[in-house]
Amino acid sequence: xxxxxxxxxxxxxxxxxxxxxxxxxxxxxxxxxxxxxxxxxxxxxxxxxxxxxxxxxxxxxxxxxxxxxxxxxxxxxxxxxxxxxxxxxxxxxxxxxxxxxxxxxxxxxxxxxxxxxxxxxxxxxxxxxxxxxxxxxxxxxxxxxxxxxxxxxxxxxxxxxxxxxxxxxxxxxxxxxxxxxxxxxxxxxxxxxxxxxxxxxxxxxxxxxxxxxxxxxxxx
Amino acid sequence: xxxxxxxxxxxxxxxxxxxxxxxxxxxxxxxxxxxxxxxxxxxxxxxxxxxxxxxxxxxxxxxxxxxxxxxxxxxxxxxxxxxxxxxxxxxxxxxxxxxxxxxxxxxxxxxxxxxxxxxxxxxxxxxxxxxxxxxxxxxxxxxxxxxxxxxxxxxxxxxxxxxxxxxxxxxxxxxxxxxxxxxxxxxxxxxxxxxxxxxxxxxxxxxxxxxxxxxxxxxxxxxxxxxxxxxxxxxx
Numbered sequence: 001x002x003x004x005x006x007x008x009x010x011x012x013x014x015x016x017x018x019x020x021x022x023x024x025x026x027x028x029x030x031x032x033x034x035x036x037x038x039x040x041x042x043x044x045x046x047x048x049x050x051x052x053x054x055x056x057x058x059x060x061x062x063x064x065x066x067x068x069x070x071x072x073x074x075x076x077x078x079x080x081x082x083x084x085x086x087x088x089x090x091x092x093x094x095x096x097x098x099x100x101x102x103x104x105x106x107x108x109x110x111x112x113x114x115x116x117x118x119x120x121x122x123x124x125x126x127x128x129x130x131x132x133x134x135x136x137x138x139x140x141x142x143x144x145x146x147x148x149x150x151x152x153x154x155x156x157x158x159x160x161x162x163x164x165x166x167x168x169x170x171x172x173x174x175x176x177x178x179x180x181x182x183x184x185x186x187x188x189x190x191x192x193x194x195x196x197x198x199x200x201x202x203x204x205x206x207x208x209x210x211x212x213x214x215x216x217x218x219x220x
Numbered sequence: 221x222x223x224x225x226x227x228x229x230x231x232x233x234x235x236x237x238x239x240x241x242x243x244x245x246x247x248x249x250x251x252x253x254x255x256x257x258x259x260x261x262x263x264x265x266x267x268x269x270x271x272x273x274x275x276x277x278x279x280x281x282x283x284x285x286x287x288x289x290x291x292x293x294x295x296x297x298x299x300x301x302x303x304x305x306x307x308x309x310x311x312x313x314x315x316x317x318x319x320x321x322x323x324x325x326x327x328x329x330x331x332x333x334x335x336x337x338x339x340x341x342x343x344x345x346x347x348x349x350x351x352x353x354x355x356x357x358x359x360x361x362x363x364x365x366x367x368x369x370x371x372x373x374x375x376x377x378x379x380x381x382x383x384x385x386x387x388x389x390x391x392x393x394x395x396x397x398x399x400x401x402x403x404x405x406x407x408x409x410x411x412x413x414x415x416x417x418x419x420x421x422x423x424x425x426x427x428x429x430x431x432x433x434x435x436x437x438x439x440x441x442x443x444x445x446x447x448x449x450x451x452x453x454x455x456x
Contacts, residue, residue, distance in 0.1 A: 071309070075305050075351075076303060076304075077307050079305070080307030080308075080321065082275055083296055084325060085293035085325060085326075087293065
């Protein structure tokens with residue numbers, strides 16, 4: 001795990017130095033959210049907030065998630081990483097962790113904006129909302145990181161990543177929206193239990209699968 | 221050829237989709253050999269080096285590096301590659317770049333080695349500057365330090381003299397001769413006959429994905445003649 005930590009540390013230093021991923025992600029989320037705000041009937045906006053949140057998160061997140069691999073492409077640093085005597089699964093772990101951190105911070109801003117712009121009761125049960133968001137975030141980051149590693153080598157990568165990932169994200173988005181709806185409307189975590197279990201299963205499957213198949217994935 | 225095989229390739233081929241880049245390459249490179257690989261653009265030199273480095277798997281044939289097929293972490297620890305690209309992070313400083321790679325190789329004395337290598341490649345004073353601000357020559361010197369910081373037994377270099385001024389190119393040739401004299405196995409792909417032969421103990425010509433000539437250490441004139449004959453025959 002020390003290799004994963006070193007890669008993650010390097011990625012975070014680069015992000016702190018350039019602030020390219022986080023600032024772009026937050027601006028994009030704000031723009032998508034504003035579009036929804038102007039497009040929707042204000043009376044039904046609060047009810048639609050969970051769906052708006054996850055659609056915004058997924059589309060903005062897909063734009064940002066390739067950054068973790070694109071920064072390895074400049075000067076071919078990706079090959080430098082592959083030449084290191086490490087378990088290549090550590091690269092996946094580090095990239096996923098860096099995406100979780102950047103997307104997690106953006107997600108906190110998104111939830112606050114939801115409450116502000118749509119009047120969503122996102123802060124009514126903060127711990128429950130946080131848990132749902134965390135589970136959705138892990139699953140999204142695992143799957144999108146895995147496919148970003150594949151698509152970053154393709155010429156039409158900006159187009160290919162959503163095409164590859166969105167169909168697979170459907171179960172995660174449905175569960176995240178439904179679980180968010182329950183907890184934002186004051187329901188207990190137990191009443192969102194079924195959705196949360198599916199989310200947790202999704203997280204485990206794609207996190208472990210990503211780590212296990214990454215070695216084969218990066219071999220040209 | 222001397223000693224045990226560092227690289228043993230038998231009928232190795234590499235294809236990208238329908239495009240076959242290397243065909244039936246059979247080659248043995250022994251410990252301590254310094255091999256210069258010549259060939260026109262698109263001949264397959266870079267692909268050959270990437271295969272040797274374990275960055276890609278052959279499409280056919282058998283390739284062993286240090287006796288291992290499909291280099292694992294243990295073998296990768298013994299390989300240093302200088303490619304067209306520097307593998308450096310432009311927004312990290314020279315020191316941070318070397319320290320990152322030193323730690324990825326688990327070098328026990330990482331900080332000291334980084335200091336030593338920055339001195340060795342004459343970048344001690346530029347160590348705190350981001351690589352983005354480096355000239356091509358400075359970046360190439362740092363790339364060499366990055367590839368050698370873990371003291372690899374096999375050093376692969378892909379057109380290392382490209383874009384360097386005469387002084388930097390001479391400096392690089394001297395470093396490669398030092399590596400050769402220290403018994404490291406060196407494989408350098410280049411278009412520069414004089415510099416390549418100045419470093420090498422053996423020369424190869426690769427053309428259209430095949431090893432077209434493998435003839436010990438020729439003179440520049442002999443190599444030029446062989447090179448012209450191979451490329452003109454193919455063109456005809």
